[in-house]
Amino acid sequence: MNNKLIHNILLTGGRAPVTLELARFFTTAGYQVFVADSIKHHLCTNSRYVFKNFLVPQPRYNSTAYIQALLEIVKQENIHLLIPTCEEIFYISHGLIELNKYCQVFAETVHILNQLHNKWEFICQVKKLDLVTPQTWLVKSKAEIIDILQSSNSFHKLILKPVYSRFASNIHILSPKNYQLSVQEIEHIQISKNKTWVVQEFISGKHYCSYSIVHQGKITAHAAYPTVFTAGKGSCIYFEAVNHPQILQWVKTFVESLKFTGQIAFDFIEANDILYPLECNPRAISAIHLFQVSDKLETAFLNTTSEIIQPQMYQRAMISMAMLVYGLPDAIRYHQFRQWLKIFFSTKDVIFRxxxxxxxxxxxxILWQSLLMSFKTGLSLIQVSTQDIEWDGENIELLMIDREN
Incomplete structure (x- = not known):
């Protein structure tokens, strides 16, 4: 990536706190930042660190118009680098060939992204490298799930989840020892050859998340943090940087094998000093908030750093609104109120500056906008936040056929 040619940067996913953080980093470093999103009011709309905002079509419902809108922005504003941040990256990757004619796009092909986003394909990729994985099965019918339950008495618990999902949503915990309850649990799930799920052994241990910026398999920035407080079952709302050499080495091995380029994040469980990868998000995650302006994270994106940029040990950040709405009730429920209180009053908010x-x-x-959308659609606030950018493998079969031809 030629840093001398880059001045105008387009970020997509203005709704995400990480996008706002990146806008602040890049603008402070002297770059001109533009933001595009498919919702009218978002976090970057009124930020003084964003030169111009654009409202674009919803990628999930009109991907062709979405790519066309991005192309127009790229041409009109002379964009040099496009950085996707959220799940819209999959739609951008569909239009990668056309977009790359006019600017650099910090994203992999949709074929590579699918191998990581799809929970079964990801586990298969890990196995190819002879790395340890939880016992995992791909299932295409309820009968297959029942067969696994009947033949897996050695497992205390099993996790059932769609191959495409986010925020640990739609997760079911099954127990071979409580067979009848487990059968009832799967009674209403939608499963078929076109909507597959994975069954995975439940491993009890410490949960970590990692985030890396990578160029052709070379890591230029990396962060890891344990899961402490979450919104619902999976989305972290408090972050504290830790030094975990085993995670860094694992990520190095994996991204080098793919010669990966882009942002990539992993969920791990550590049990008995063994690291088990659970799933992968080939996009930005909230670990970006652990970096500071002085870390010069922008150089990791531009591939102009000579070392792996990492946040300071124990650097902390939180989504304060989510800590109040989700973290506080959980802290009271699980007798962690003192810990929550200490964290809440000593940790910086990811948005306020x-x-x-x-x-x-x-x-x-934004909350009022989300509440109205939630009321109209019947979706939860978390689901509403991504419903127009989610990608569950749509058109991947057609793209694979085109690739083979």
Whole structure:
């Protein structure tokens, strides 16, 4: 990536706190930042670190128009580098050939992204490298799930989840020892050859998340943090940087094998000093908030750093609104109130900055917008936040046929 040619940067996914963080990093470093999103009011809308915002079509419902809108922005604003941050990356990857004619796109092909996003394909990739994985089965019918339950008495618990999902949503915990209850648990799930699931052994241990910026298999930035407080079952809302050499080495091995380029994140369980990869998110995650301006994270994206940039040990960040809504009730429920109280009053919020206060105050407009959408669609607030950018492998079969031809 030629840093001398890059000045104008387009970020997609303006709704995400990580996008706002990146806008602040890049603008502070002297770059001009543009943001595109398919919702009208988002965190970057009124940020002084964003030169211009664009409202674009919803990628999930009109991917062709979405790519066309991005192309127009790229041409009109002379964009040099496009960085996707959220799940819209899969739709951008569909249009990679066309977009790459006019700017650099920090994303892999949709074929590579699918191998990582698809929970079964990811486990298969890990196995190819002879790395340890939890016992995992691909299932295409309820009968297959029942067969696994009947033949897996050695497992205390099993996890059932769709091959495409996010935020640990739609997860079911099954127990071969409680066979009848487990059968009832799967009674209403939708499963077929076109909507497959994975069954995975439940491993009890410490949960970690990692995030890396990678160029052709070379890591230029990396962070890891344990899961402490979450919104619902999976989405972390508090982050504390830790030094975990085993995770860094695991990620190095994996991304080098794919010669991967882009942002990539992993979920791990560590049990008895063994690291078990659970799933992969080939996009940005909240670990970005652990970096500071002085870390010069922008150089990791531009591949101009000579070392792996990592956040300072025990650097902390939190999504304060989510810590109140989700973290506090859980802290009370699980007798962690003192820990929550200490964290809440000693940790920086990922959105609030004295130099850029409007995104923080706009949270209430965004929340009202989300509540209206939730009421209209019947979806939860978490589901509403991504329903227009989610990608569950649509058109991947057609793309694979085109690739083979």
């Amino acid at each position: 004295i130099s850029d206060v409007m995104p923080f105050f706009s949270i209430f407009i």
